[in-house]
Amino acid sequence: MDTVELTRALGRLRELLVAVRLPLRTPSAAESERVRSELAGQIGDYLLPRLQQMDAPLLMVVGGSTGAGKSTLVNSLVGAEVSPAGVLRPTTRAPVLAFHPDDARWFEDDRILPELTRTSGGPAGPGGLQLVPTARLPEGLALLDAPDIDSVVEANRALAGQLLAAADSWLFVTTAARYADAVPWDLLGAARERGTSLSLVLDRVPPEAVDEVTAHLRTMLDERGLGGTPVLVVPETTLEDGRLPAAALAPVREWLDELAADAQARAGLIRRTLTGALDSVPGRAATVRAALAEQEAAAAELDAAVERAYAAALEEVDETVRSGALLRGEVLARWHDVVGTGDVMRALETRIGRIRDRVRSFVTGRPAAEAELRTAVQTGVDAVVLAAADRAAERAAGAWRSEPAGRPLLADSGRLDTAAPDLAARTGEAVRAWQGEVLELVRAEGMGKRATARLASLGVNGAGLTVMIAVFASTGGLTGAELVVAGGTSALSQKVLEAIFGDQAVRTLAARAREQLMLRVRALLDDEARRFERVLAPVTPPPGQLAEVDEAARAVERAR
Ligand SMILES: Nc1nc2c(ncn2[C@@H]2O[C@H](COP(=O)(O)OP(=O)(O)OP(=O)(O)O)[C@@H](O)[C@H]2O)c(=O)[nH]1
């Protein structure tokens, strides 16, 4: 065992474990979170300090069920009321650490349990640790009175667990009335699995039942693979000044004195617990690693659901734009206004060759109609985008709602199941910008040398509107039925329309304009999807974290 290397590897693993978060409610999250915090705690509270100072006194943590008599036992051993014992449960909330005054240097700094604030001369508050130097305890052996491990107070349970994980050895207190309870046995089982050295105090045993109860307790220990555990029996007596009389305490006192006198035995207990704890590290790290993998998978699943929903929305908008559906309704009506209802066009019937002059008149001199057409186009596109965004939000939120990991995220993040409240405004802006872009496009490419005379004859505005209308046609140019629809009741000849919309320049520009429109729609929908991604990002494990935990756990194994 390379202590320096091992210490470094454990320190690194601890650092990573402290940073790991398992916020997504996956099947193993709660249990793995417990393992994560316990392992991080045990590395910091126990493994690192013990490895660095193998000759530090043995820390024996007095643990057990609520009201079993832990504090009374510690007070009796110390010969003073250092930890209040009481009738009201739970009594002990802040732990008490008693040690020989010559051992003080080991405990006064933050070598062990660094996050507990040391106090002396009186009870510690929450988050504190009361230090009690006392010559009544032998050198080399410290006792820590812990809160109840089965406490109704959650903080007590957690602290008791943390303290037991920091122990070189457990002195587990139970009573004749309570020793068969389940919770302590679960803990004792965990201690056995981890190789933690363990002794039992069987408290308050009616003198006449000592043999019977002790035999039964030993049988239970045997059955659970804890056969060698020392059992110290304290008979039921009347307390003197709240403390056990010397005779009742004798078995425990003698056992401790023997241990204190035997440095080798102490070192043996320490090594046993240390080895057991080190052995348990890879398995526990693997649990955290698996939980991280589960979190990653759950986050990826939620992310994929959002991506699917918004990809479908983009597809939907694209379909609608291509389907010609936008050419109906308001857009169509305004278009008909623009192309007029007769007068202007009547003359055009005669010769297509003369279109140039005539057609200009259908798009000039009617600024109001043109503006209305543009507004109609904008409103139409707005509606399509908003509807698609609403549906996508609903679909993505629905997918999240159906996942245990996703449900709480939705609950915490306001209204994600409809489009963002400002989407309408942003879409309006985007479509207006797009219309400007189409005019630019027409100006740059439709009016130039290479442009056909036909398109040029419409002027920038007319050509722009024409291209916009063509964008919403199913083929990129109006044909067949669409031409008839586009012609409406106007006297505008189908031939004229065909000449305009069949124009290759119009088709090409319309294709470009459609691409530009879809780029803008994609950007809008990406922003919408980002609302989900913003919720997901903070609960997604950072990339590489899993591999780092893996590597750190392997480094611990290598160093042993
Ligand atoms: N008669 C008698 N009473 C005891 C004995 N041990 C504890 N008690 C009483 O049992 C009650 C609980 O004892 P504590 O020492 O506070 O028990 P604890 O395990 O520290 O309790 P928590 O800290 O709340 O978990 C107190 O009223 C004690 O006086 C004993 O050996 N004999």
Ligand SMILES: [Mg+2]
């Ligand atoms: Mg107590």
